[in-house]
Amino acid sequence: MSALPGLYNYWIVIFLMMTGLFIVISRRNLIKKMVGLSIFQTSVFLLYISMGKITGGTAPIVAGPDTVYSNALPHVLILTAIVVGIATTALGMAIIVRIHEAYGTIEEDEILSQDLQQ
Amino acid sequence: MIESHLPILQIVVPLMAAPVCILLRRRALAWGWAALTCCLSLGISVHLLRRVLDEGTIVYALGSWGAPWGIEYRIDPVNAFILLLVTAIGAVVIFYAPASVARELSEVRGSLFYATFLLCYTGLLGIAITGDVFNLFVFLEISSLSSYALISLGSNRRALTASYQYLVMGTVGATFYVIGVGLLYMVTGTLNMADLAAQLKPEILASRTVLTAFAFLSLGLSLKLALFPLHLWLPNAYAYAPSVVTAFLAATATKVSVYVYIRFFYTIFGTGYTFDTLRLDCFIVPLALVGIVVASLAAIFQTDIKRMLAYSSVAQIGYMMLGIGLMSVTGLTATLVHLFNHALMKGALFLVMGCVVYRMGSANLTDMRGLGRQMPFTMAAFVLAGLSLIGVPLTVGFISKWYLVLAAIERGWWPVAVLVLLASLLAVIYIWRVVEVAYFQKPAAEDVPAVEAPLSMLIPMWVLVGATLYFGVSSSFTSGVARRGAELLMGVGP
Numbered sequence: 001m002s003a004l005p006g007l008y009n010y011w012i013v014i015f016l017m018m019t020g021l022f023i024v025i026s027r028r029n030l031i032k033k034m035v036g037l038s039i040f041q042t043s044v045f046l047l048y049i050s051m052g053k054i055t056g057g058t059a060p061i062v063a064g065p066d067t068v069y070s071n072a073l074p075h076v077l078i079l080t081a082i083v084v085g086i087a088t089t090a091l092g093m094a095i096i097v098r099i100h101e102a103y104g105t106i107e108e109d110e111i112l113s114q115d116l117q118q
Numbered sequence: 119m120i121e122s123h124l125p126i127l128q129i130v131v132p133l134m135a136a137p138v139c140i141l142l143r144r145r146a147l148a149w150g151w152a153a154l155t156c157c158l159s160l161g162i163s164v165h166l167l168r169r170v171l172d173e174g175t176i177v178y179a180l181g182s183w184g185a186p187w188g189i190e191y192r193i194d195p196v197n198a199f200i201l202l203l204v205t206a207i208g209a210v211v212i213f214y215a216p217a218s219v220a221r222e223l224s225e226v227r228g229s230l231f232y233a234t235f236l237l238c239y240t241g242l243l244g245i246a247i248t249g250d251v252f253n254l255f256v257f258l259e260i261s262s263l264s265s266y267a268l269i270s271l272g273s274n275r276r277a278l279t280a281s282y283q284y285l286v287m288g289t290v291g292a293t294f295y296v297i298g299v300g301l302l303y304m305v306t307g308t309l310n311m312a313d314l315a316a317q318l319k320p321e322i323l324a325s326r327t328v329l330t331a332f333a334f335l336s337l338g339l340s341l342k343l344a345l346f347p348l349h350l351w352l353p354n355a356y357a358y359a360p361s362v363v364t365a366f367l368a369a370t371a372t373k374v375s376v377y378v379y380i381r382f383f384y385t386i387f388g389t390g391y392t393f394d395t396l397r398l399d400c401f402i403v404p405l406a407l408v409g410i411v412v413a414s415l416a417a418i419f420q421t422d423i424k425r426m427l428a429y430s431s432v433a434q435i436g437y438m439m440l441g442i443g444l445m446s447v448t449g450l451t452a453t454l455v456h457l458f459n460h461a462l463m464k465g466a467l468f469l470v471m472g473c474v475v476y477r478m479g480s481a482n483l484t485d486m487r488g489l490g491r492q493m494p495f496t497m498a499a500f501v502l503a504g505l506s507l508i509g510v511p512l513t514v515g516f517i518s519k520w521y522l523v524l525a526a527i528e529r530g531w532w533p534v535a536v537l538v539l540l541a542s543l544l545a546v547i548y549i550w551r552v553v554e555v556a557y558f559q560k561p562a563a564e565d566v567p568a569v570e571a572p573l574s575m576l577i578p579m580w581v582l583v584g585a586t587l588y589f590g591v592s593s594s595f596t597s598g599v600a601r602r603g604a605e606l607l608m609g610v611g612p
Binding site: 017021024030033037040041044047048051074077080081084087088091092095096098099102103111115 | 252255256259263266267270275276278279281282285286289290293296297300303304
């Protein structure tokens with residue numbers, strides 16, 4: 001089981017991914033759902049960053065012929081994904097603010113019961 | 119000179135036009151600008167389609183950085199067809215928009231509305247045109263984020279919860295997609311679609327990483343295209359969004375996701391891996407069939423007609439997925455033809471509901487009593503587009519179902535063909551409910567007679583209705599392009 005400690009970052013990724021997804025599914029509070037969604041997205045950032053890293057590799061700046069470089073492309077991709085993640089969180093929060101104005105609550109079951117009463 | 123840069127202009131023009139809309143501030147100015155952009159984009163996509171049909175696949179390297187390092191736009195008959203679909207619907211909807219937007223949204227939001235609309239439009243076009251899987255993710259998020267914002271503009275407060283629900287489900291779907299792309303990058307080291315297809319050799323396809331990527335991609339994309347039972351976000355989002363937004367998204371957004379699905383499982387993974395090794399058809403054909411029946415039944419029991427049409431959309435997505443699952447040139451032709459045809463008829467139906475909401479203030483069945491006499495042109499459009507949804511000959515719906523039944527019989531799947539025809543009867547029921555109420559019941563309030571919707575809304579609506587009849591009679595264009603696309607995807611023919 002040498003894969004276990006050697007691939008520890010992937011275990012962290014899976015742990016975070018499942019934690020995030022579980023929060024999204026199980027919590028009824030809209031803000032907590034957004035927290036779960038952010039954790040879920042962050043786990044994917046870690047997945048990409050881990051795959052680009054080479055043991056002993058440095059940043060891809062030309063230093064000499066024998067230098068080992070990490071793959072910078074996944075890191076750059078994740079820069080884009082982080083921006084997308086922030087936009088999603090911001091939009092989600094903005095919608096939650098409007099939901100709070102319209103319903104006076106951010107608990108999903110209370111919103112549901114208000115809708116049913118109408 | 120400019121002609122060789124048309125692929126990138128298809129994206130850059132609406133993308134750059136969006137912030138200008140905000141700067142223009144005045145709603146009328148912003149609308150004029152957006153309408154101009156949509157017409158220009160339509161012109162570009164028509165030109166691109168003609169060039170693709172004449173000269174074959176167009177490859178455009180962004181910034182002259184060649185693939186697989188740079189991002190490339192690769193246009194073949196399949197995505198040129200999708201580009202035409204999105205731009206055509208966009209052009210119709212934008213001319214319909216001003217009256218409807220003025221009624222349903224306040225003055226302050228006007229210019230912002232058009233800016234968001236253009237961003238959504240750009241995102242959908244970008245998904246269709248790009249040949250790079252990560253670039254596709256970026257466009258997917260551009261279109262998704264702007265459509266969440268557009269849906270939340272609905273006047274009913276339930277639009278907010280619908281939008282939130284869509285945001286959560288859409289983000290989970292998109293993140294699954296990124297995980298899948300990441301895993302593919304791990305084993306192949308490339309993000310270019312054509313290169314991915316070449317790199318995924320049998321020995322690499324056998325690895326468990328590819329299998330996991332396949333699982334994440336199929337699930338994420340199924341969420342995005344609202345495949346039954348992952349459709350839960352769709353009915354509320356379509357029912358409570360502003361009418362213009364519903365018509366545009368219902369006609370284009372899920373269609374573009376279906377295109378991505380086809381692209382991944384036919385072009386990138388290849389039919390051998392997807393259907394022979396993993397038997398994806400065993401998974402999507404039953405889901406598609408159950409989806410068709412259950413969503414049609416659900417549609418029958420809706421009292422909100424926009425919601426009813428949304429459930430009908432879920433059923434129609436079932437038809438498209440069925441065509442993909444049939445895994446033959448005829449089946450794929452059926453899917454591609456139905457993508458286009460369904461966009462025309464569902465677009466027309468939602469535009470009709472926009473007119474009803476414009477006059478009556480709601481899309482409830484009880485408010486439509488007697489509308490057949492009060493809004494004759496609007497309801498006649500509903501009847502014609504409804505007949506098309508059922509699949510009556512001389513309408514586009516018939517062409518789609520014809521190919522689908524033909525493909526099912528070709529495979530010898532008789533029960534599937536019968537089920538498709540039986541499901542059409544369910545469509546008869548839910549369309550008939552509206553027709554009965556509109557034509558055979560007395561108006562709700564005699565003293566406030568509803569009048570016909572303004573001409574600026576009627577003309578675009580009738581353009582779409584006219585198109586459903588035109589392409590229903592003369593189907594050589596749609597089925598010709600779809601067949602060429604299907605042959606390309608299956609890897610047969612020229």
